[in-house]
Amino acid sequence: MTSDSRSQPTHDCEDTMPDIIGVIGGGQLARMMIPPAVALGLDLQVLAETDESSARLAAVRVGDYRDADTVSSFADTVDVVTFDHEHVPQPILRNLMARGVAVHPHPEALLYAQDKILMRQKLSKLGLPVPEWARVSSPEQLADFLSAHGGRGVLKTARGGYDGKGVRMVTDAAEASDWFAALAEDGNGGELLVEERVDFRRELAQLIARRPSGESATWAVVETVQKNGVCAEVLAPAPGSEGRLAETAAEIATRVADGLGVTGVLAVEMFETTDERILINELAMRPHNSGHWTIEGSVTSQFEQHLRAVSDLPLGATDLRSPYTVMINVLGGPSAGTMEDLYPEVLGQYPSAKVHSYGKQPRPGRKVGHVTVTGDTLDETAYLARAAASLFDR
DSSP states (O other), X not given: OOOOOOBOOSSXXXXXXXXXXXXXXXXXXXXXXXXXXXXXXXXXXXXXXXXXXXXXXXXXEEOOTTOHHHXXXXXXXXXXXXXXXXXXXXXXXXXXXXXXXXXXXXXXXXXXXXOHXXXXXXXXXXXXXXXXXXXXXXXXXXXXXXXXXXXXXXXXXXXXXXXXXXXEEESSGGGGHHHHHHHHHHOSOXXXXXEEOOOXXXXXXXXXXXXXXSOEEEOOOEEEEEETTEEEEEEEXXXXXXXXXXXXXXXXXXXXXXXXXXXXXXXEEEEEETTSOEXXXXXXXXXXXXXXXXXXXXXXXXHXXXXXXXTTOOOOOOOBSSSEEEEEEEXXXXXXXXXXXXXXXXXXXXXXOEXXXXXXXXXXXXXXXXXXXXXXXXXXXXXXXXXXXXXXXX
C-alpha cells in the first residue's frame, strides 16, 4: 500500500539541480533539512536569528528577517530561497521576486499562511470546507456572532499566532476587550477572526508536497493530539483512516495546494467533526510538526521532499516504512541539564526509539526535541514512544 498521490506536471520541465538552497529562519525545521540536503548534494545555507539558533550548523548569516537589506544580501548568495517559518514580510519577498530571485513558496501563496482572515476568504472562495467564520472589529460584532452560534466561538488574531498563541475560546465579547483596545490603539483598522466552536472527534493533519511544475505527492493522513494548544503526539496513519477519510483528506490538501499555487511542503490541519465532516483549521507552508514522523516512517521524509519540491526536482515516494509510526514531542525537556545528558539512559532502555534534539535549552512548554518509534501495532508503538519521551521530562 502507498500513501503517495501524484498529479502530472502541467508542462514539460527540464530537471536542473540548484547548487545552494537558502533557508530564512534558523529553527528546528531548518536544522532537520541539513541531513537530506547533504544526501542530495545540496549546499544548505541558513539566515538565522541568533548565534544559538537550532540550525546553527548551517547558519552562514545572523540577522533580522524583517530587515530588507539583510534578506536581500542573503538571497544574493543562494539559488533558491525557502523558509523555516512564514513571518517574512510580504514587501521584502515581493522585492526578491521582482529581482528574479526564486522564492518557494511564492509570496502570493505564503500570504494565506500569514493572514488567517485572507486564508479563510480564499478557502471559502475555492469552495473548501471551513468552519463558519466572520471578520470582527468591535465587541458588538463579536457579540452578534456569538449570539448566532450558540454563545461560543474561537477568536483569533489574523497574524502571528502559533502553538495556541493568538487564540481564545470566548463566550462573551468582554473576554476580548484587550484585543479590541489594542486594535483601536493601533489605528490601522485591524480585524480579528472569529469562528464557530467546532464539535470535533479528533484533529488530523494532511501533508502534501508540490513542485513548481505541478507534480504533487501526499503522505498518509495523521492524527494529532494537542496539549495546552501545542502538538504533543502524532499517530501515523490516523487510526481508522483507511478509505473515504484518507481519500477526502488527500483531495482537500491537493485542492488547497493547487488552488493557492503552493510550492514546497504544505500542512493542512483539519478537524474530523462529530457529524462526520472534515473541516480545514490551519495551513502551514513549510515542513510541519505533524510531519516529523516521516523521517523514520516514510520512504521520503518531509524535509527531503521540501528540498526536492523547492528545487523542482522529481518528488520521492511517500510509502509507509512500517504499519505504524508514533512521534512524541519533548515539551520543556529535563529540569536540569540537556536532552543529550539523558541519551545513554533513553537509548539504552529503548533501542527502537529514534531521538531528535533541537539543540535548544530546556524551558517549560518549549519544543526541544522529539522521539519517534515505528512498529507493527499501534498500541505497542505508542507505548514505547511515550515511555522513551517521558524520560526527558523530569
